Amino acid sequence: MTKRLVMIGLLLSPIFLSGCVLDTILSDVVNHPPIAVIDASPMTGPAPLIVSLDAGFSHDEDGSIIEYHWQIGDPAAVEPLTRSACEYTFAQPGTYLVKLTVVDDDGASDSQQVAIVVTNAPPVAQAKASHESPYTGVAVTFSAEDSYDYDGTIVDYRWDFGDGGSAVGETVTHTYADGGYYVVTLVVTDDEGLKDSVKFGINVLPGHSNCTTPPGGSDGGSCDGASVAPLAVITGLPSCSGGEVGVPVTFDGTASRPAVGKIVTYQWDFGDGTTATGPVVTHTYTKSWTYMVKLTVVDEGGGVGTAIGSCPIGPGSCSQQ
Structure with a gap:
């Protein structure tokens, strides 16, 4: 979490209309980091597996999320994914870790990761x-x-x-x-x-x-x-x-x-x-x-x-x- 210094002006002498006396108090206000939530569907299936990734349930209780960063544990993933929702196709069998990092408007961040299991796909017979x-x-x-x-x-x-x-x-x-x-x-x-x-x-x-x-x-x-x-x-x-x-x-x-x-x-x-x-x-x-x-x-x-x-x-x- 982060702290912010806030200046609070207190009116000490209400009888002076043109020369109010202000005192200053420094107060710590805590910024709560955002919460990263991944909604992935499906999380298992045969290759090629198309997975919908959605960060829509992520939230920030005292601000707003301004950045989304997806890390796909697949060597074939070459382009950065920075949208709140996207689709990714896992072409080969294996277990892949998908990590989401969200950043709020005060620079605080949070991450979550899930495992996607891609199984061997059966052949397709055509005659x-x-x-x-x-x-x-x-x-x-x-x-x-x-x-x-x-x-x-x-x-x-x-x-x-x-x-x-x-x-x-x-x-x-x-x-x-x-x-x-x-x-x-x-x-x-x-x-x-x-x-x-x-x-x-x-x-x-x-x-x-x-x-x-x-x-x-x-x-x-x-x-x-x-x-x-x-x-x-x-x-x-x-x-x-x-x-x-x-x-x-x-x-x-x-x-x-x-x-x-x-x-x-x-x-x-x-x-x-x-x-x-x-x-x-x-x-x-x-x-x-x-x-x-x-x-x-x-x-x-x-x-x-x-x-x-x-x-x-x-x-x-x-x-x-």
Whole structure:
């Protein structure tokens, strides 16, 4: 605390209007230092951890706080933080001390510190296929190249193709022998042993080895006397990666190919209970989830084709305070 000398004038002779006699007394007035209070949220979580730091509960009972100084125990913190409230992102796992120092209008100060615990973040699995609606007998390439681990390295990739087949590796190939709908699962493991998985559907169509007219040709075609199904293709699913709640996503089915004539119907199922029709549609999701999006097309010959893909939607981004 600090002391201030205050001069107090006392009126000793009230009868003199023009010549008052003043005495002087020196009195010690104590300045109380401010109180530093840190409100940090969250105080623990996986990397990258965004922590809101707020000194708003700090106070000075006999003056005002005029300076705020934050010290972040992170070597990556290079710029001084001097606002009463701010956000800081801890990119790597560890325990970090955050110290707040406040200074009042008389130069007195106080400090408080808290510990922020950042844990190892799990990897994020992301998968894609070279064909969303392949034919039987056609090799499909599956890639996990978009998977990542924010604070480490992915060391293992394991695939389950939904038909009893499996493979290990970042990029693999698989050939389906029978038509049908299959759920493909990718599991990734990071260098700390944490795992993540992702599932998506693949619609395998019967093969066309004996088609008299190529599928998608202007005259349609048939295979051994059987009707050829149109090929449904969804483009726009890559835009789901990093998609957010409340942000419209565009889905495009114009790359679909008819077997006879032209495609006359596009029917969409967004996986959240809502549907739409048309070759190009947009949809806004209200909850974060990985949705299975289904496109069903019908051509002039009455053939039906289906494509299914996954659309991961994350929570909306937060504005910095």
